[in-house]
Amino acid sequence: MNASAPLLVSGLQDIAPEYSAVLCDVWGVLHNGVSRFAGAAEALTDFRQKAGGAVVLITNAPRRNAPIREQLLALGIGPEVYDDIVTSGDVTREYIAAHPGAKVLHIGPEMHLSLYEDLDLTLTESEEEATLVSCTGLFNDEQETPDDYRDQLERLAKRGLTMICANPDIVVERGDRLIWCAGALARLFEDFGGTVAILGKPHAPIYDAACQRLEALRGAPVDRQKILCVGDGLPTDIRGAVSQDLDVLFITGGIHASDFGPTLEPDEALVRRRLAEEGLRARAAVPRLVW
Structure with a gap:
């Protein structure tokens, strides 16, 4: 993380050209268990359609991926948003x-x-x-x-x-x-x-499984430097990405929102300080996932 460069970005499009694939958290990024977050699903759809990237959802849900697909569809998040899903289940x-x-x-x-x-x-x-x-x-x-x-x-x-x-x-x-x-x-x-x-985030097995899915989608090995993780949980999403030496877009408006000031206008200094205290880093941060 470059201390001199801005950490907060306007959306995924600001850094999308650097990546060919996204591993995206589900609960806390796409929805809150009750309703979808405006703009999040559209951001992943745009990454697939405008940037030509692949999207694998990676979630700590303790169920197989089929029920997760059904839950997402019920929330208005369809198959155009992602290529595959890997769950902790x-x-x-x-x-x-x-x-x-x-x-x-x-x-x-x-x-x-x-x-x-x-x-x-x-x-x-x-x-x-x-x-x-x-x-x-x-x-x-x-x-x-x-x-x-x-x-x-x-x-x-x-x-x-x-x-x-x-x-x-x-x-x-x-x-x-x-x-x-x-x-x-x-x-x-x-x-x-x-x-x-x-076996789920922040541990290696779920990331290994997700990368295998990406390789199957691409039909070739995936350059891990071209993979961007997206998540809101410091002990799971962010630590998991860092431990796997993967870049991460930190969604600050999730479970840690109250630590950074107004949810949609987080204090960048507070975000940086918290990451440093946790011994973590992020490629960028944004309150909610948007394109």
Whole structure:
């Protein structure tokens, strides 16, 4: 990050000519779980159509990509916006598949059970029988907090079980509220001495999977210096991009918006200071994703 160059840009078009592909976060960039953000989907469409670039959505959603496509379509975000989707659920399935015959204790809502379809495993509600813990979230994230899981997580950690965290996010926006995610439970599990396998952002497996999708789309190896990541979460999107040595466009109006002043007019000095405090960098920043 060049300290003398402006960090805040007017939109994706300001830096688009430098890149041939975008790996874009979904929740917090394209929508807030309730409604789409104006201009975000159009920015990706323009990148594909005007700049000739490829777009792979990369999300920590603990589900397979098909339900994410359906959710996006319901929010008015169609297939013209992106070329492919890679989810934390997708790479989690690959991890579980490498442990055939596992007895899996699922922590999370019933709607996430489709994650395990067609895998060689047995879902169990017995902590004593479980050989693996898979956490996709809280059972009721509207009412519960991580503290409601302390006793169970402590017992499971003492058993020496590995927890697969299918959604590394600590919180996400849902409308105008912040909702606890599986990452918060994984953090608590680690506090009790438990081992956690995290495959989504900011860790390498989901980026490797996304780059493989890009190569399949292009029919050739992808120059990682020509890939731009887009995201709003410092511990996931931004740290993940930096750890993979990928450039990133920081969306400041997401979960960290309150740290930078008015959401649509962030203080660049505050953004720079926060990135420095976190030991992170960004190619550029913008309040909301727009072209």
